[in-house]
Amino acid sequence: MDMNTLQKDPYNIIITGVGGQGNVTASRMLAGMLVGRGYSVTIGETFGASQRGGSVMSHMRISSHGAWSPQIPKGKVDLVVSLEPSETIKVLSGYGNPETQSLSNDRPIYPVRVIAGDDKYPSMDEIRATIENLTARSFMISATEEALKLGNPIYQNVIMIGAVGGMDLLPVSIDDFREVIGRGMPEDKAAVNVKAYEIGEALVRN
Amino acid sequence: MSNLLDTNEGAHYLYMGNDAIVRGALEGGVSVAAGYPGTPSSEIIEQLARISDRRSLYVEWATNEKIATEIAAAASFAGLRSICTMKQNGVHVASDFLLHLTGTGVRGGMVVVVCEDPGALSSQNEADARYFAKMLEVPLLEPGDFQEAKDMMKWALELSEELKTFVIFRSVTRMSHASGNVVIGELPENEPRAYFQYKGPLLDFLTGPMVTGPGVVAYARTVQQGRLKRAVSLFEQSRFNIYAGPERPELLIITSSACYLYSKEAIHTLNLGDRVGLLKLGTTWPLPEGLVRKHLAAAQKVLVVEEPQDFMEENIKILAADAAGEVGVKTFYGKKSGHVPTSGELNPDIIMNTLKGILGIQYEPVPQEYATKAFQSMFKSPGRELTFCPGCPHRASFLSLHNALALDNRDGFVCGDVGCYGIGVLPAGFSTVKTNFSMGSGLGLATGFGKLTKFGMNQPVVAVCGDSTFFHAVMPALVDAVHHQSDVTLVVLDNSGTAMTGFQPHPGLAVDAMGETAPSIDIEAVCRAIGADVASSDPFDVERTEKTLLGMLKKKGAKVVILRQICALSPEKRGKKKYQMSVREDVCIGENCGCNRMCTRILRCPGIYWDTARKVSRIDEVICAGCGVCASVCPSGAIQKAEVA
Numbered sequence: 008m009d010m011n012t013l014q015k016d017p018y019n020i021i022i023t024g025v026g027g028q029g030n031v032t033a034s035r036m037l038a039g040m041l042v043g044r045g046y047s048v049t050i051g052e053t054f055g056a057s058q059r060g061g062s063v064m065s066h067m068r069i070s071s072h073g074a075w076s077p078q079i080p081k082g083k084v085d086l087v088v089s090l091e092p093s094e095t096i097k098v099l100s101g102y103g104n105p106e107t108q109s110l111s112n113d114r115p116i117y118p119v120r121v122i123a124g125d126d127k128y129p130s131m132d133e134i135r136a137t138i139e140n141l142t143a144r145s146f147m148i149s150a151t152e153e154a155l156k157l158g159n160p161i162y163q164n165v166i167m168i169g170a171v172g173g174m175d176l177l178p179v180s181i182d183d184f185r186e187v188i189g190r191g192m193p194e195d196k197a198a199v200n201v202k203a204y205e206i207g208e209a210l211v212r213n
Numbered sequence: 214m215s216n217l218l219d220t221n222e223g224a225h226y227l228y229m230g231n232d233a234i235v236r237g238a239l240e241g242g243v244s245v246a247a248g249y250p251g252t253p254s255s256e257i258i259e260q261l262a263r264i265s266d267r268r269s270l271y272v273e274w275a276t277n278e279k280i281a282t283e284i285a286a287a288a289s290f291a292g293l294r295s296i297c298t299m300k301q302n303g304v305h306v307a308s309d310f311l312l313h314l315t316g317t318g319v320r321g322g323m324v325v326v327v328c329e330d331p332g333a334l335s336s337q338n339e340a341d342a343r344y345f346a347k348m349l350e351v352p353l354l355e356p357g358d359f360q361e362a363k364d365m366m367k368w369a370l371e372l373s374e375e376l377k378t379f380v381i382f383r384s385v386t387r388m389s390h391a392s393g394n395v396v397i398g399e400l401p402e403n404e405p406r407a408y409f410q411y412k413g414p415l416l417d418f419l420t421g422p423m424v425t426g427p428g429v430v431a432y433a434r435t436v437q438q439g440r441l442k443r444a445v446s447l448f449e450q451s452r453f454n455i456y457a458g459p460e461r462p463e464l465l466i467i468t469s470s471a472c473y474l475y476s477k478e479a480i481h482t483l484n485l486g487d488r489v490g491l492l493k494l495g496t497t498w499p500l501p502e503g504l505v506r507k508h509l510a511a512a513q514k515v516l517v518v519e520e521p522q523d524f525m526e527e528n529i530k531i532l533a534a535d536a537a538g539e540v541g542v543k544t545f546y547g548k549k550s551g552h553v554p555t556s557g558e559l560n561p562d563i564i565m566n567t568l569k570g571i572l573g574i575q576y577e578p579v580p581q582e583y584a585t586k587a588f589q590s591m592f593k594s595p596g597r598e599l600t601f602c603p604g605c606p607h608r609a610s611f612l613s614l615h616n617a618l619a620l621d622n623r624d625g626f627v628c629g630d631v632g633c634y635g636i637g638v639l640p641a642g643f644s645t646v647k648t649n650f651s652m653g654s655g656l657g658l659a660t661g662f663g664k665l666t667k668f669g670m671n672q673p674v675v676a677v678c679g680d681s682t683f684f685h686a687v688m689p690a691l692v693d694a695v696h697h698q699s700d701v702t703l704v705v706l707d708n709s710g711t712a713m714t715g716f717q718p719h720p721g722l723a724v725d726a727m728g729e730t731a732p733s734i735d736i737e738a739v740c741r742a743i744g745a746d747v748a749s750s751d752p753f754d755v756e757r758t759e760k761t762l763l764g765m766l767k768k769k770g771a772k773v774v775i776l777r778q779i780c781a782l783s784p785e786k787r788g789k790k791k792y793q794m795s796v797r798e799d800v801c802i803g804e805n806c807g808c809n810r811m812c813t814r815i816l817r818c819p820g821i822y823w824d825t826a827r828k829v830s831r832i833d834e835v836i837c838a839g840c841g842v843c844a845s846v847c848p849s850g851a852i853q854k855a856e857v858a
Contacts, residue, residue, distance in 0.1 A: 027602060027782075035227075035392075042227045042394065049359075049474075050227075050392040053334045059633060060600035060641075060819060074358040076478040077391035077471065078560040082578030083482075093594040100591035104579045116836065118597045119641060119817045124810065126595050137590050141583075151835060160835045161788075 011178060013046070017070040018177070019079045023098045024090030025116045026063050033090070033164040034065035037171065040183035041069050051077025060119060062094055069177070088171055090164065091116050092134045092147065099141040108144045110170050110211070112163060114151035146170065148210040154203065162203040169207025181208065218264055220400055228395040230388040231256035233359045234326060237366025238296050239268065240398050241322070244405055245288035247273045247281040249685065250714035251300030252335035253389040254328035258298055259717065262726040269403065274717050274726040277652070277685040278303035282310050282325065289323040289379075290423055291407035294370050296382075301329040301340040302651065306686075308345060314379060315349050316425030316433040317418045318440065321405075322374035324366070326382045328389045331520040332558025335386070337631065337649065339556070341522040343383060346498040350437050352380045352444045353498035354453070357473035359393030365453055365495060367398070372447070376440045377418070383497075385520070387471035387558075445499045453495025454504055462490030464546075464571060465512035467505070467529060469494045472518045472559055479564035483576055489568070500528055502536075509533055510540040516571060517547040520559045546571055600641040603820035604781035604838025607634050608641065609752040610706055612816070612846070613776075614675065615643035617762035625673035625766065627704075628662070630655035630687070632679040633713045634706050641817055646677070653678070653686025656703050660690055663699030663771075673766045675702045681711040681719040683736055688743075694771040695744040702765050703745070703773045705736055706752075708780040716783055740773040749775040755845040781838050790839025792854035794820075794832045801851035803828040808848045816846055 022034045031052060038048040051066040068075035084102035087109040089095035095111045113131065120126035129137075138145050148170055154162035165188075172179055181204055188200045216226050217236055228236065234257050238246065248258040262272040271288070275281035278299040288295035299307065304327050311325065330336040346353035354369050356362040366382060373380040413420025416429060418436075425433055448454065458465075458480075466489060468476045473493040480489050492508050494501070509515065515533075517526040526547040533543050546552040552567045553559070562578075569576055579587070601608040611634075618625040629635050629646035630653065637646035648658050659676035678687045683705055694701050710716040718724050718731075725731040740747045748765060750758040758776060765772045779786050804810070812830045813823045820837030823830055830852070844852040 025597065038227055038392065042225075047394045048227055048392070051387055052390050052392075053386060059602060059636060060597060062597050074360070074393045074474060076474040076561050077387045077393075078475065080478060080482055080561040080565065080578065082584075096590055096594040100587040100594075103583075103587060105583050114835070116819065117822050117833075118595050119600045119819060120598055121595055122813050122819065122822050123640070123817050124814055124823060128595055129593050133593065137593050140586060141590060155835070 013069060013071065013178065014176065015085060016072065017068040017075050019084050020067040020069070020086045020088060021079065021084050021098050021102055022065040022067065022088045023094045024063060025094065026059055026061050028090045029161065029164045030063050030065050030090065033088070033168060034067055036165070036168050036184070036187055038067060039187040040179045041177065043183050043186055044178055046071060047073050049075045049077055062097060064098065086110070086171070086176055088167055090167060092131065093129060096134065096137050099138065103141050106143050107141070108174065108176065109138055109142045110146045110148070110167065110174060111138065112150040112167060113147050114149070146174070146211050148207070150207065153206050153210070157199060157203055162199070165200050165203035166207035166210070169204035170211045172204065173208035173211040181205065217260060218267060218400070219397060221397070222399050223396060225394050225396045227392055228359055228363070229256065229390065229392045230359055230362050230384060231390070232260060233362035233395050234366045234384065235260045236395065236397060237363040238370065239400055240363070241367035241370035242294050242401050242403050243270070243296055243370060244293040244403065245271045245285060245295040246298070247275045247284035248298030249275055249278045249281050249303055250681070250711045250717040251303055252714055253330060253386040254298045254300050254326065255714040255717060257326060258726060259715065262728070265727045272726050274719060276720055278306040279310050282307040285323055286314055286319065288407070289319040289321040291409045292321045293405050293407055294322040294374065296324045296326050298326040298328070300336065301327060301342045302336070302338055303327070304342040304345055305340070306652070311345070311349055311379070313425055315351060315437050316430065317423045318377040318437065319373060319379050320377070320419065322370035323379040324369045324373055324382050325379055326384070328384045330386045334558070337635070339521045341524060342381070343497065343524045346381050350434070350441055351378050352376065352441065352496070353383060354380060355383045355470045355495060355497050356388060357470060357493050357495060359391070359395050361453060361495060362388060363395050376443055378437060378440045383470070385471050441499050445502060448496035448499065448501040449503050451496050451501065454493065454501055456490065456492045456508060458490030459487055460511065462512045463488045464514045464516055465490045465492060465508055466516045466518055467492045467494065467525065468518040469497050469525060472520060475559055475561045475564050476518050478561040479568055482561065483565055483568055483574065485568065485572070488572070494525070497525055498528070500532060502532055505529060505532055506536045506540055509536065509543060513541070514544050514546065514571065516552065516567065517545070518553060518559065518564060521556060523548040523555070598641070599636050599639060600817060600819060601633065601636060602781050602838070603818055603836050604840040605633070606708055606752045606776070606778035606780065607637070607706055608816070608818060609755060609840070609842045610704070610758070610776045611637050611642040611645055613752065613755055613758040613762055614704065615645045616759050617766060618645065618673065618675070620763055621673055621766045623672055625675065628655040628659040628674065628676045630676070630678040630682050632682055634677055634679060637677065652682055653690055656687050656690035656694065656701070659701045659703070660694040660697070660699040663694065663701035664697060666700060673702070675704055677704045677706055679712070680705060680707040680709065680721050680736060684720045684734070688739065691740065691743050691745060691771065698770055700769055701771055703771070704762070705773060705775045707736060707775055707777040710780060710783060712780040712782065716780070737775055746770060746772040747775065749777060752776040752778050753840055753842055755842060781840070790837070790857050792839040792841040793857050794837050794839055794841065794843065795853045796830050796832060797851050797853055798827065798829050800849055801829040802849055806849055811846045811848065812843050812852060816843055818843060
């Protein structure tokens with residue numbers, strides 16, 4: 008991976024999931040790594056009522072030339088990072104194109120209408136097939152399961168970011184992550200996060 | 214974020230728009246800041262409060278937006294620079310005071326920061342507060358990116374002080390809650406002294422009393438209009454008004470705010486840089502007339518891109534009509550012509566469609582084959598209806614309200630209010646909420662309904678409000694209800710903070726915005742002092758809560774039930790389970806139980822789901838917050854709770 012150039016400018020990422028999963032934290036971590044490398048990053052997000060159990064998205068634009076629209080145009084996403092499997096499909100169907108790649112966490116969060124029995128959640132096979140049909144390359148990893156092995160589901164987002172690093176699409180490395188995580192955290196806590204990043208990286212490389 | 218106080222001038226950081234506004238206010242020498250929480254404005258006061266001790270600031274979460282504005286104005290009268298912050302509808306609350314403030318003007322720079330929410334992503338309206346600038350005759354500034362958000366905020370404070378009028382600084386969700394790189398400037402040494410001079414003559418607003426009244430209004434308005442004229446001449450030269458494009462564009466786009474970034478993106482994506490000109494205005498009221506005239510003269514077709522209403526479009530058309538002799542007759546495109554949507558949020562795709570229509574060009578973002586399969590795939594992902602968080606006390610409160618109203622059996626209903634509990638209108642809140650308007654309107658409406666008994670209305674009426682909303686606007690309604698003996702039950706959903714916007718403290722808590730100990734105002738004591746019949750309960754005690762509510766519904770007069778339980782997302786509760794929940798599969802009778810899946814079909818908590826293969830309910834360990842409420846709805850006792858040590 009060439010650590011000094013972007014594959015495209017702007018390079019467009021959508022991080023998606025369900026309100027409460029930590030979309031914002033994930034986008035901040037990744038953005039922090041890229042800003043540390045000297046890139047301009049624009050992120051578009053929504054907070055507040057729209058987060059309560061709803062689908063959420065962070066639109067991220069990475070560029071060498073300043074601010075872009077905080078909303079990515081339709082069909083222009085390069086990478087979809089989804090903290091919830093079925094949400095990957097929603098984003099791909101609006102913003103994907105034949106070259107789009109995706110990374111999904113395989114742990115479903117059932118919408119309340121599914122819980123109540125008023126709606127159906129697709130099978131994992133159907134989700135996988137749909138994602139593959141809409142992407143040039145896709146990964147589905149067990150980020151939540153791996154996080155639970157580390158003792159807390161909150162590490163799932165770091166595992167996902169590690170996996171993004173492992174996909175070799177962006178000019179970032181684990182050292183950039185170490186720097187970002189080290190800024191606001193005691194050493195022992197940062198170490199678990201670095202471990203989570205490594206796990207994510209390994210999940211897509213193996 | 215500690216880098217908000219970085220003195221390393223020229224360093225660049227990724228700032229959320231609201232952080233950029235904070236940094237700009239600090240660079241502009243702000244001393245006092247007050248606001249009322251509201252998405253997307255809340256982080257401005259939060260961040261300023263967090264650093265208040267290191268910058269010698271006074272920062273408060275005011276009881277409501279009008280008071281926030283008054284706090285900021287007092288600082289300005291005493292010679293300090295100040296800001297007040299609010300979301301779009303907050304301006305309507307503050308406007309009575311602001312209307313009068315244009316009568317005196319200000320002394321220290323004072324900026325009213327309004328963060329709007331086009332598309333109502335987290336609002337019950339998409340009000341366009343820019344009209345206040347025109348109505349009140351004050352300058353309006355709108356940043357077009359993150360760097361500008363910082364630079365313009367600093368300038369807004371300077372401009373206000375120079376012109377001696379408050380200035381409206383308007384942001385939107387896609388600016389306030391978006392993030393981008395910002396190069397920071399110098400932080401001034403800031404040790405101002407506050408002193409209110411009033412010994413000068415009447416009508417000398419720099420040294421005399423700050424008063425307006427009969428006989429002086431016409432004079433005061435003339436003075437204010439003079440300030441606006443000076444604003445126009447400053448705006449003509451402003452670096453926040455930028456043009457990019459050919460000298461004589463085929464189409465001129467005039468835009469502001471986040472729409473600038475959308476328009477820029479649309480021009481880039483459609484590769485129209487040599488055909489379309491883009492005039493981005495940062496000073497949108499009063500308009501920089503000379504500059505706009507100059508650009509109008511260079512193009513025959515003009516498109517105005519803005520959200521949510523056609524504020525600029527109308528003002529530019531008036532300007533173009535006045536200058537028709539000089540600039541010629543223009544063809545305008547925008548909301549009036551139907552080329553730009555008149556409601557909802559805009560985005561680059563909408564602008565691209567507009568440009569395609571006007572210029573007759575073709576553009577498809579993806580090949581047709583991909584578009585077709587993308588469209589077909591869309592429905593494979595189930596929709597997500599809004600719901601209360603796992604462990605949210607509101608789910609339990611609404612369950613008891615629903616049950617009490619059903620047992621009472623007189624078609625009772627709930628008047629909702631502004632907060633997460635607005636979700637009470639959806640199945641997540643058992644569809645109990647039947648009206649929902651502005652802050653405090655729940656009890657106001659309920660009080661009105663409660664007086665309709667003389668017209669034969671026998672339906673019990675309940676109003677709900679949160680603890681912060683109680684102080685903001687519910688107290689006057691409670692006075693009204695008690696004084697007029699309205700038959701109404703107010704349920705205060707007290708979750709110990711302004712939860713939806715991120716746990717800002719309010720007067721009911723023993724802490725203020727800056728983290729200092731503050732006298733807390735006891736909601737229960739206030740309600741009793743006003744004269745209401747008051748009871749309280751823990752909503753997680755479903756049985757007792759239901760009984761308390763049912764008892765109150767049957768009583769006459771104004772009653773208050775306080776349901777107290779801390780928000781599941783609050784910093785002190787988050788990630789800590791009170792109970793470890795489990796389902797005993799040998800006890801759950803599944804679909805043979807007469808309850809018909811009470812736990813999942815009715816309760817609809819994200820933490821418990823129906824295992825379709827095993828035909829029993831199951832707890833999702835990752836999602837469950839351990840509140841224990843589901844155990845109280847299971848008639849067979851299959852859902853077990855074990856206290857976590």
